Structure formats: structure tokens, C-alpha cells
Amino acid sequence: MxxxxxxxxxxxxxxxxxxxxxxxxxxxxxxxxxxxxxxxxxxxxxxxxxxxxxxxxxxxxxxxxxxxxxxxxxxxxxxxxxxxxxxxxxxxxxxxxxxxxxxxxxxxxxxxxxxxxxxxxxxxxxxxxxxxxxxxxxxxxxxxxxxxxxxxxxxxxxxxxxxxxxxxxxxxxxxxxxxxxxxxxxxxxxxxxxxxxxxxxxxxxxxxxxxxxxxxxxxxxxxxxxxxxSPAQLKTATGSHATVRVTVPNPSPAIAEVAARFGATRTPADDGAEVLTLRHPDDIAGPLAAAVVQAGGSITALDITEASLEDAILTLTDRTARTEAVPA
Incomplete structure (x- = not known):
């Protein structure tokens, strides 16, 4: 048996x-x-x-x-x-x-x-x-x-x-x-x-x-x-989502509004450009890029980094270590 x-x-x-x-x-x-x-x-x-x-x-x-x-x-x-x-x-x-x-x-x-x-x-x-x-x-x-x-x-x-x-x-x-x-x-x-x-x-x-x-x-x-x-379940449970980075060469107040609406962070890049960075469980790259273009912006780079199992494991072990460090 x-x-x-x-x-x-x-x-x-x-x-x-x-x-x-x-x-x-x-x-x-x-x-x-x-x-x-x-x-x-x-x-x-x-x-x-x-x-x-x-x-x-x-x-x-x-x-x-x-x-x-x-x-x-x-x-x-x-x-x-x-x-x-x-x-x-x-x-x-x-x-x-x-x-x-x-x-x-x-x-x-x-x-x-x-x-x-x-x-x-x-x-x-x-x-x-x-x-x-x-x-x-x-x-x-x-x-x-x-x-x-x-x-x-x-x-x-x-x-x-x-x-x-x-x-x-x-x-x-x-x-x-x-x-x-x-x-x-x-x-x-x-x-x-x-x-x-x-x-x-x-x-x-x-x-x-x-x-x-x-x-x-x-x-x-x-x-x-x-x-x-499953690996996918562990990544989702620990918030290990895909990361989207959109490089905008002509940042403006309208682009800033797009970033705020999507919850993306804004980081200055070379030559006055700006990188919008967003971690999200869904496939958000397309909607974010479309919103940038509709706001009058252009895009010179679009990078997507998939969530990693390593991130999920590190998150789990870090949570455990922090919990055990808290005095009873």
C-alpha cells in the first residue's frame, strides 16, 4: 500500500x-x-x-x-x-x-x-x-x-x-x-x-x-x-510580487498624478528622467504604461522583474526572527 x-x-x-x-x-x-x-x-x-x-x-x-x-x-x-x-x-x-x-x-x-x-x-x-x-x-x-x-x-x-x-x-x-x-x-x-x-x-x-x-x-x-x-502561493502570501519599472524621460505633474494613482514610487534618473516603480500581484505593466502615455509622457524603458521564491523565503525567515526577538 x-x-x-x-x-x-x-x-x-x-x-x-x-x-x-x-x-x-x-x-x-x-x-x-x-x-x-x-x-x-x-x-x-x-x-x-x-x-x-x-x-x-x-x-x-x-x-x-x-x-x-x-x-x-x-x-x-x-x-x-x-x-x-x-x-x-x-x-x-x-x-x-x-x-x-x-x-x-x-x-x-x-x-x-x-x-x-x-x-x-x-x-x-x-x-x-x-x-x-x-x-x-x-x-x-x-x-x-x-x-x-x-x-x-x-x-x-x-x-x-x-x-x-x-x-x-x-x-x-x-x-x-x-x-x-x-x-x-x-x-x-x-x-x-x-x-x-x-x-x-x-x-x-x-x-x-x-x-x-x-x-x-x-x-x-x-x-x-x-x-x-506552491511556489506561487508562497510568493503571494509573503507579498513577493512582480516589480515594474517604467522610465519616463519627460516627467511632469500629470505623470506624478499617474504615479500617485497607481501607488508607484518616483525616483530621479539620469538626464532628468524619472523611474516609476510599482510592485503588484497583478499584471500591471500594461495599464501603467498606457496611463503614462495618456498623460502625455513617453517611455524609454519598461522592465519587469518577476517575484522570486528567494524573496518569499527571506521574508518568512525574517518575520520569524523578528517575532522571536520580541520580549514576551
Whole structure:
């Protein structure tokens, strides 16, 4: 039965020493009461600033770390009590971490991991060949990984992450260090896997990648859940609207009236020109430009900057920080 990955009240504390090697130990909380749902057939984003708890969360989901408290279930299987069964259903691709053996060849790495995942023997050779072709390493299949470039090593790590045909794929900065064409190909593979029913959890600092792939995003800070929704919903909820800039070479009182009517700010520019700037949730560029022309003005530049997911995340984390800074 497919029920997805369900994270409930997840907490992870790490012991730290306050004063050097022999100081007293205290607990540092990396994940604090987190609830998440990663359904099959969808790419779900997990976003936050550095230190938010994203990698710790993914490692718990991958059974690499035990939670301090709370539960994680994969299709009803507990990641602690049923860890062996869970590992057959998931896999992890993490950029920037060594996930393959450098003294083995690419083909030997995939064969080794296929044995660990109990891939049926009759499928191993074909699957290895298919994965090497998928990541563009067919010609380097029998070369030791220690002679691979960083990008080649990461491509092999992607193939390793797919060797067991996982039901759920955990991606922690998967395109880190990849050339643009390979990163694009990986995005296509991930989108295809999700369309075929694989559940995917993605963390990435490349937010354009998140917007391209993710239909649903969770934002966390200091290990706590802040918000969830589609990228568009998060941008709208935080007031992260598109910005329109209209450069008017001949400002006048009539143009000033247009700016006031639309709520646009007026900024002096070079050669006596003026820039009208407006942030708005709707497509306001056309009406603003038309009003300027009707008021007798001309336009030398019209720029539209789309709202960014980064702005939404920064707004959410800043709001949280300001709220926590207010004395009770």
C-alpha cells in the first residue's frame, strides 16, 4: 500500500560541549517538531537558509540518523523499527558528499550497490548499462572513479541513487557541481520519475530549479516548519510580487498624478528622467504604461522583474526572527 512518507513531530538533538573538549554537554536542536508529507508521484521541495535543518531531516528520512523523538513512516513502515525494509524503498542523492568508492570503476560501483539493494541478478547488467547511459558515463564505465572529474563523480552518484529503482527519492543539492547540460538532464529524469509515480523530496539552493520541478514546497527555519504551498502561493502570501519599472524621460505633474494613482514610487534618473516603480500581484505593466502615455509622457524603458521564491523565503525567515526577538 502506498501512503507516502509521513513525518510527525520530528525532533533531532545533537550533544555539544559549551567550553572545549571537557566542558559540560548540552543539546543543540537541529529539527524541532517538524511535520511533513511527501506523497508518491509528486516532487516536494524542502527549503530554508543554511542551518535550517534540511540535511538533518533528509538523513533521518534516509535512515542515516535516528530521530530524538517523533516518527517517520514510509508507506506505513517506521524508519527505526523497519529500517531494513524502508531502505529498499528509498534512495538518497546528495551533492557535495562522497557517495561512491573512488578506487572502483563506475561499473563496479553500480554492481556493488546493486548487490546491497538485492537487485535481481537477471536485471543487474541491463540496469547498470541503462544508468551509465543515462548519466553519460558509458565511455568511462571501466575507468577508476579516482580519475573522474567532480562532475563525473556526481553523475555516478546520481546513477547509484537510482540503482534500486526507489519508490521515494531524496535529493539533497543533487545538481551541486554539475555542468548545466547534466543538471538539466537530471531535472528531466526527476520529472519523469515523479510522473511515473516516484515520490521525490528535493532540497536545493538553486531556486529556479525548485520552481521548475516542485508543485509543493515546505519552508523551515531553525528546524521548525514556517509555511507550505506552491511556489506561487508562497510568493503571494509573503507579498513577493512582480516589480515594474517604467522610465519616463519627460516627467511632469500629470505623470506624478499617474504615479500617485497607481501607488508607484518616483525616483530621479539620469538626464532628468524619472523611474516609476510599482510592485503588484497583478499584471500591471500594461495599464501603467498606457496611463503614462495618456498623460502625455513617453517611455524609454519598461522592465519587469518577476517575484522570486528567494524573496518569499527571506521574508518568512525574517518575520520569524523578528517575532522571536520580541520580549514576551
Amino acid at each position: 502506498t501512503t507516502g512518507i509521513q513525518v510527525r513531530d520530528l525532533r533531532k538533538d545533537f550533544p555539544v560541549r559549551d567550553r572545549g573538549l571537557f566542558g559540560p554537554r548540552t543539546a543543540k536542536t537541529a529539527v524541532d517538531g517538524l511535520d511533513l508529507d511527501i506523497p508518491a508521484g509528486r516532487i516536494t521541495g524542502l527549503l530554508g537558509l543554511n542551518g535550517a535543518g534540511k540535511t538533518t531531516t533528509i538523513k533521518i528520512l534516509a535512515t542515516l540518523l535516528r530521530p530524538t523523538s517523533g516518527t517517520v513512516r514510509v508507506d506505513g513502515l517506521d524508519t527505526v523499527a523497519d529500517a531494513r525494509a524502508v531502505r529498499r524503498r528509498i534512495n538518497l542523492i546528495a551533492g557535495g558528499e562522497r557517495m561512491v568508492y573512488t578506487r572502483m570503476t563506475g561499473r563496479e560501483n553500480l554492481w556493488y550497490f546493486a548487490q546491497l539493494y538485492d537487485v535481481p541478478k537477471r536485471q543487474v547488467r541491463t540496469r547498470i548499462d541503462d544508468l551509465l547511459a543515462l548519466v553519460g558515463l558509458t565511455n568511462a564505465a571501466d575507468t577508476p572513479v579516482e580519475r573522474y572529474s567532480r562532475g563525473m563523480t556526481q553523475r555516478l552518484a546520481i546513477a547509484r541513487g537510482l540503482v534500486n529503482d526507489p519508490a521515494y527519492l531524496l535529493l539533497d543539492e543533487p545538481t551541486l557541481g554539475l555542468d548545466a547540460p547534466i543538471a538539466r538532464d537530471l531535472r528531466r529524469v526527476v520529472a519523469r520519475l515523479a510522473a511515473e509515480g516516484t515520490g521525490v523530496l528535493l532540497t536545493s539552493h538553486y531556486l529556479a530549479e525548485v520552481e521548475e520541478l516542485c508543485s509543493h514546497v515546505h519552508v523551515i527555519a531553525d528546524g521548525r516548519h514556517l509555511a507550505a504551498g
